[in-house]
Amino acid sequence: MIILAATPIGNLGDASTRLIEALATAQTIAAEDTRTTQRLLAALGIDNRPRLIALHDHNEKDRAHDLVELARDADVLLLSDAGMPTVSDPGYGVVAAAAAAGVTVTAIPGPSAVVTALAVAGLPTDRFTFEGFVPRRPGERARMLAELDAESRTMVFFEAPSRTAATLHDMIAAFGAERRVAVCRELTKLHEQVVRGSLNEVAAWADEGVRGEVVIVVAGAERRAVAFGDAVDQVTALVAGGARLKEAAAEVAEATAHSRRDLYQAALAARD
Structure with a gap:
């Protein structure tokens, strides 16, 4: 079968017992970055030396079939660099191919930056939408945010620290300066920080510079009174x-x- 395994997003202590057991016994691991996987094995004190196959955005389409065929005879453990594979990370193509071929897919659940940020943001969690990485190009970013203006669910975005301030200012243009937001950075790590406030307030904070991995959580639009x-x-x-x-x-x-x-x-x- 194909086994999707969630790995720590920062704190190694979040590695589950199931994950450690799977890493210690795996014969084949498909990994977003094999070097990161080797470092994870070493950090967890695991001396297993499985076959490592690189699986990333640029080769997943070509390798999905081969991995599915491997999984017919033996388990294939699939990892991303951090968090759950397939969630803005490689793996979806393999899962889709496995489902089409009748090969079993299961998961070892664990850390997720999306759910962690949503939980600590202090914004409604009953309904939310994950929008992935914000487009790099300003025009594409502005169009994406404009399309989300009426979205009433809490929205979760990934963003690079160097573009966080620009994205927050584009959110002001799309959603208004008073929309509530939380910028969550370095989740589960030593310098974890959650900055909450209006878009206007948090954008001013981000203008001073942002470091580390960032998740932005934005409140949904209030439903408008319409006859x-x-x-x-x-x-x-x-x-x-x-x-x-x-x-x-x-x-x-x-x-x-x-x-x-x-x-x-x-x-x-x-x-x-």
Whole structure:
């Protein structure tokens, strides 16, 4: 089978017993960076010398089939540099190929920067969306954030420290200066820090310089008070623009708090 194994995102003490046992007995490990895996084995005092296969963004498409074939006869442990594989890290292509081929996929759960940041941010956790890494190019970044303006769920982003300030300022332009945000850096490490406040306040802090690995957690948009008739009109407009009625009703329901079913039925009746 394919075994996805979560590795520490900072503190080695977060390595689970299951992870240590798997690393100590694995014959084949597919790793985002084999050097990082070797350092992890050494740091955990594991003297196992498994076959290491590099698996990263540039070769996953080519290697997915071979790894799945290996997993038909023996377990293949799949690691990213930190956290859970497939979550903004290599592994998805292998999992998809394994599922298509009928090869079992399981996981050794553990550390995740996404869930850790969400838990400590102090923002709503009942519903959230993970948006991955923010685009590097300013124009693409601004367009992505503009599309998320009406998102009512808490949003989690990865960002490089050198671009954190610029991204926060782009978030001000997209979401408004008073939207709540938490910048979580160096999670589980010695210099862990969570800076909370409005986008305006936290952007001013980031302007002084940010170091370490960063996760940005942003509060969702408040649902706007919209009359039901106007909400139905919004659904109709989205459908006229090419959206499917079901998806249009869901999008407007998310933004206005009206019932998705009621919006769907009303918009459907308006077409007749």
